[in-house]
Amino acid sequence: MEYHTVVFGGGRYKTLMEVLRRSVEQNSEHKLVVHEIPYRRRHGSIKLTTNTDKLAKWNDIVQGADGNIVLMDCDTLLLKDVSHVFEKDFDVAYTKRTEGERFPLNGGVVFVRASKKTKEFFKEWLEVNNRMMSDSDFHRPYYKKYAGINQASFGHLLEKGPCIDIIDVPCRKYNACDVDDWNNLEDTHILHIKSDLQNQCFTKTPFRHHEAVGLWRRYYRP
Numbered sequence: 001m002e003y004h005t006v007v008f009g010g011g012r013y014k015t016l017m018e019v020l021r022r023s024v025e026q027n028s029e030h031k032l033v034v035h036e037i038p039y040r041r042r043h044g045s046i047k048l049t050t051n052t053d054k055l056a057k058w059n060d061i062v063q064g065a066d067g068n069i070v071l072m073d074c075d076t077l078l079l080k081d082v083s084h085v086f087e088k089d090f091d092v093a094y095t096k097r098t099e100g101e102r103f104p105l106n107g108g109v110v111f112v113r114a115s116k117k118t119k120e121f122f123k124e125w126l127e128v129n130n131r132m133m134s135d136s137d138f139h140r141p142y143y144k145k146y147a148g149i150n151q152a153s154f155g156h157l158l159e160k161g162p163c164i165d166i167i168d169v170p171c172r173k174y175n176a177c178d179v180d181d182w183n184n185l186e187d188t189h190i191l192h193i194k195s196d197l198q199n200q201c202f203t204k205t206p207f208r209h210h211e212a213v214g215l216w217r218r219y220y221r222p
Contacts, residue, residue: 001068001083003032005076006057008039008050012202015220016193017074022219028081034074035061048133048149055129055150058110062122065114072190073108075198077216080189082174085111088167091118094154095175096168105168107150108192109175117164121157129153182212191215 003024007017017034024032035057039050058071068086072078085093093111097104112118132139132153139152146155158166172181177192185191193201193216200206201220206213 001030001070001086002065003028003030003070003072003078004035004058004061005032005072005074006035006037006054007074008037008053012198013074016198018221019193019216019219020072020074020076020078022221023078026219027078028083030081030083033061051148051150052129052133055126055153059122059126062112062114063119065112067114069112069114071110071112073192073194075193076108076175077191077193077219078189079185079191079215082111082189085169085174086113088169089165090167091115091164092121092166093169094166095171095177097171097178098180101178103145103147103151105146105151105154106171106175106177106192107148107154108177108194109190111169121162121164125150125153125157128156132156176212179209182209185211185215 005017005020007013021032021034037053037057040053061069061071070082091113095106095109097106129149132149142152142156146152171177173187174190175192176182176185176188176190177194182197191212197209197212200209200213201216
């Protein structure tokens with residue numbers, strides 16, 4: 001098994017990636033492979049375009065894989081090894097939010113059992129993502145349900161009914177990405193350093209999410 005992450009250039013996200021790297025080194029016997037790609041300013045939403053570039057690289061990674069891989073955003077933190085997830089029977093596993101959350105999934109962590117089927121799925125995921133980037137009428141209803149572009153296109157494929165075995169695993173455990181997830185981290189394996197939590201990590205005197213900030217700073221080297 002391997003962990004894979006994509007990082008754009010330097011700055012804050014390079015720092016987040018280095019913290020992720022240290023957390024993987026200390027908490028898992030499996031290696032982290034870092035893919036650095038150039039940041040490209042294009043027309044439209046910066047977030048949507050960078051996430052599209054990230055998905056394109058994820059697709060490249062899956063196409064070249066021959067084993068189990070975990071795709072992780074570079075602003076995540078590994079607290080416990082997650083190789084046990086592959087004891088489950090699936091082709092692709094995504095992280096699902098707690099019932100009642102506005103958006104049902106977060107695309108920052110994806111478990112993949114590489115095969116011909118999953119490679120075809122990722123190719124189709126990227127194709128749908130790219131279609132949404134060029135067709136706002138197609139994108140809009142899925143954006144309202146799932147947010148973003150990678151999540152919207154993944155949601156479209158879920159609704160369509162993919163020809164592979166896709167399961168969900170809880171965000172709270174494998175991709176803690178919401179405020180409620182940051183309050184009780186005893187069973188958390190992957191913490192997602194995003195939104196206000198990310199700002200708190202880079203603030204000299206954080207005033208929220210103390211436990212989560214403390215965990216991140218354990219691996220931070222200024």
